[in-house]
Amino acid sequence: MIIVISGLHGTGKSTIGKLLAESLKLDYYAAGQAFRELAQEKNMSLEEFSLYVENHPEIDKELDNRVIEFGRKDNIIIDSQLGGYLLKSIADMKILLTCPLKTRIMRIVERDQSNFKAKLDETLLREKSELDRYKELYNIDLNNESVKKELYDIIIDTESLSIQEILKKILSELKKKN
Numbered sequence: 001m002i003i004v005i006s007g008l009h010g011t012g013k014s015t016i017g018k019l020l021a022e023s024l025k026l027d028y029y030a031a032g033q034a035f036r037e038l039a040q041e042k043n044m045s046l047e048e049f050s051l052y053v054e055n056h057p058e059i060d061k062e063l064d065n066r067v068i069e070f071g072r073k074d075n076i077i078i079d080s081q082l083g084g085y086l087l088k089s090i091a092d093m094k095i096l097l098t099c100p101l102k103t104r105i106m107r108i109v110e111r112d113q114s115n116f117k118a119k120l121d122e123t124l125l126r127e128k129s130e131l132d133r134y135k136e137l138y139n140i141d142l143n144n145e146s147v148k149k150e151l152y153d154i155i156i157d158t159e160s161l162s163i164q165e166i167l168k169k170i171l172s173e174l175k176k177k178n
Helices: 013-024 031-041 046-054 057-071 101-112 116-138 145-151 163-177
Strands: 002-007 027-030 076-079 093-098 154-157
Touching: 002 013, 013 027, 013 031, 013 076, 013 163, 027 031, 027 057, 031 046, 031 057, 031 076, 046 057, 046 116, 057 076, 057 116, 093 145, 093 163, 101 116, 154 163
Parallel strands: 002 076, 002 093, 027 076, 093 154
Antiparallel strands: none
């Protein structure tokens, strides 16, 4: 079974992905974590690295190729913004998590023990950079709602749901699908 969890920063992809992997006894891969590790290796902040990647498309391609490679394995949860697009014909289930910006930033602030304004600025810069890069590299528009509705098996707004409620929804959908 190959399950993809996509969504913008702070929607809960990693939290849900890890819990789902644990619950289903599947492996877990996070493209965002790989991105953060590369930024750290280059001694750059996420903002700096996002701007750097704009001029080095080979980094996105390398990370996206890793997603595709992991997608060829079985029994894995893949946490990736582009996972639904990259693995649309491979994944058994494609999940999109959504959430309003303010709530996403509050979650990121709590996770990173940071300040709201700094995380807001960083997230807006990163998301703009990603939106532009994905459109340029793959002709993917992450804002196209009709494509999202067509592509994803389930779309969950995580704003007012607990982690357990989100997990329960996903497990229920998986049960229906199987």
